Amino acid sequence: MAKYRAAIVILTKNAMPGLRNVMSKVLAQQTPWNYEVIVIDSGSSDGTTAYLRELNAVRLIEIPPEDFGHGRTRNLGVHVADADFVAFLTHDAEPVNTDWLADLVAVAEQDERIAGVFGRHIAYDSASPFTKNDLHQHFEGFLRHPLIVSRDLDTARYETDQGWRQLLHFYSDNNSLLRKSVWQILPYPDVEFAEDQLWARSIIEAGYLKAYAPNATVYHSHDYSFLDQLRRAFDESRNFKKYFGYRLSPHPLKALESMAKLALQAFRQNLDSRFGTVTIKDRVERAAQRVALVAGHCLGANHEKLPVFLSTRLSLDSRLFRA
Known part of the structure; x- marks a missing residue:
């Protein structure tokens, strides 16, 4: 039996100074059960690891940069987590409130067949109006569909409609949670891109459910050059x-x-x-x-x-x- 109901795994590299706000929100989560926080750093040189070592509630794992892989490193995080559920954040995704983790777990607990849950992203206040609009429209779109989806919703459409398949396997490890017992059967693929959506496709095609948690919200946005x-x-x-x-x-x-x-x-x-x-x-x-x-x-x-x-x-x- 797992020691914790949930663990939070965060991957970092040169994450300062924004990581301070992220960790403050992570460590302030309000839950009716205990949770652990694991950070895996892959060669930061900006003071990230020195800051993390000061946080007694954080379990820091350091790996060489050459050992990093989007799927591989997340698999390491799940493997070492002594928890039923494992939530993921990137180092620039800041939970909006102190109920973020509890909301993710509550959605997953609705059905033991739910293998993964993803939450909403909203833009930081500093983001451009267009970025704010894009994120709002993207995540509002999921509300037009059932919050819990599976291949069985429309098996024929899954085979023929690329857009429907994309909807069913959309998943973002900037803000997500998986059931570890399913991960033990279907771990992340060791790939250089889209490990989250490839994993979501694997659980959908294996017959599991995927859920959207609109109240489990993080600030996460980029205004790219x-x-x-x-x-x-x-x-x-x-x-x-x-x-x-x-x-x-x-x-x-x-x-x-x-x-x-x-x-x-x-x-x-x-x-x-x-x-x-x-x-x-x-x-x-x-x-x-x-x-x-x-x-x-x-x-x-x-x-x-x-x-x-x-x-x-x-x-x-x-x-x-x-x-």
């Missing part, structure tokens, strides 16, 4: 093609058309006032990000046609695994 957006979109497209067979914006001429349309939309789109005042600077940055997104997707979908040196320079994943 043109180059960072291009590189992230490149990795996303290249790896979605590799692991899922999805081709994102594969045709250059159609991609150019989409770039023009999305750039124009950035200057015309009106947002809800709750997301803040939209400035000209916001619109210019949004247009650049949309162009970079489609360009990165197109390059990633056609990566095998690119020189190896160019693919390597475009990939953020390649830089991470060389670090």
